[in-house]
Amino acid sequence: MRFTRRACIWLTLPLAAMVGSVTAAAANPKVVASFSILGDLVNKVGGNDIELVVLTPVGAEVHEWELTPNNFIALEDADLVFYNGYQLEQWMRQVYATVGNRAPLVPVAEATEYPTRPIVTGEYTGEPDPHLWMDPRAVAAYMKVIADQLSELHPEAADNFQARAAAATETLARLHEEIGELLAPIPEEQRLLITTEAAFVYFADAYGFRHDGVWGSNAETEGSPQQVMRIVDLIEQSQPGALFWESTLSDRYIRSIAADTELPIAGPLYVDSLSEPDGDATNYVAMMRHNAKLIRTALTMGEAEEREAEERDSEADAVEGEASPEGEDAEENEALEQDEDEAKDA
Missing domain, CATH: 3.40.50.1980 (Nitrogenase molybdenum iron protein domain)
Structure with missing residues (x-):
């Protein structure tokens, strides 16, 4: 599959250990993911059949990231680069300049062809919103793109990639139902x-x-x-x-x-x-x-707080109603007050 220039195992290890790590066998391809969530998805599919580096560390704002020296080193060694696309990573032109034609750069969200929604406010109003991963059903489409690209890069492990992606897709379907129930x-x-x-x-x-x-x-x-x-x-x-x-x-x-x-x-x-x-x-x-x-x-x-307040108000009204003099009690109280006034005058 070709892409234009415009055109992630839920972690079994802490993501921080994945960022910049080189732990797999030398024969495994070197894969780069642009940010932590995408890196998690790539790690889920790639497992121990790839070496993975994530450019943007956890806690960092992906929109505003500035590439570090270690990022450039990883990009220079990369066999495949995954990024989200739809202008999420505003710094991708630097990545393109570094990688050139040496390795495929795959805009995963764009490659899914999953239906997009427009940005609702701000400078980019009307442009495709890049945050497709906030819907687990879209992430299932991410998994297919990732598995297919890894299979093309490393055919010896293609069965592993496809099996992991299939298992992840089942997990995502259950997650979608779970969130709906929550x-x-x-x-x-x-x-x-x-x-x-x-x-x-x-x-x-x-x-x-x-x-x-x-x-x-x-x-x-x-x-x-x-x-x-x-x-x-x-x-x-x-x-x-x-x-x-x-x-x-x-x-x-x-x-x-x-x-x-x-x-x-x-x-x-x-x-x-x-x-x-x-x-x-x-x-x-x-x-x-x-x-x-x-x-x-x-x-x-x-x-819940509003219901509790309404219940308290109802209880207070009931108590006040019971305590308020009505009918004969009111007349009796009025008579007592009149007797007290006459006694004072005398």
Whole structure:
């Protein structure tokens, strides 16, 4: 399969050990992945049949990454480079310049031909949103592209690649169902995700949410005053249960908006990076489960608190009603008050 110039085993080892590591046999091909989530997917398919280096470490913002000397060394030795595409990695021109024609560079998301959704706000409004991996069904398509490319590169291990991809696809189907069940308790009126970066378009489509963000899908286009006011207006109209912030981005915009709108905030959500090895999102499956659980908790907590408040108000009204003088009791109290007034006058 050819690509134009424009045109990731859930980790069994900590991803940090995978970044820059050289552990496999010398005969195995050297493969590079652009960021941690894609690297996790490539590692799932490639296993011990490839040597894998991930350019962007966990916790880093993939949009704004600057290649390091070690990155350039890995690229110069690479037999195959996987990146997401759809302008996620704004620095890919440097990769192309380094690799040249020595190795295939595969834009995995673009190669899937999976249906895209447009970016909803910011400088790149209307362009294909690159965050397809936020839908497990799209990731199943990633797995096929990865397995096919690795099989072409290293035919001796093709059966292994295809078997791992098939097993991963089954896991992804179960994950999709699991997340749907996790999110089912959220009422329709609370199914609005407002995040710092508008990167949940595919997640929202997959699980029945509306979605918006302070800015679009590139952290370089941080929220302008107009973008912030647009989100404030949306919040006032829609009254979501919570606002969310992401692990690789500053939460100052969301905290400022939350202070102005008196809404709770929840986070972190993981979108552009996995977590550190001791975190809650050390691989793709863990990341998606973490996000779903956090969203469910945040968007059902407000409803539970509201029900509790209504119950307390009802109980208070009932107690007040029992204590309030009515009928004969009211007349008796009025008579007692009149007797007391007459006694004072005497």
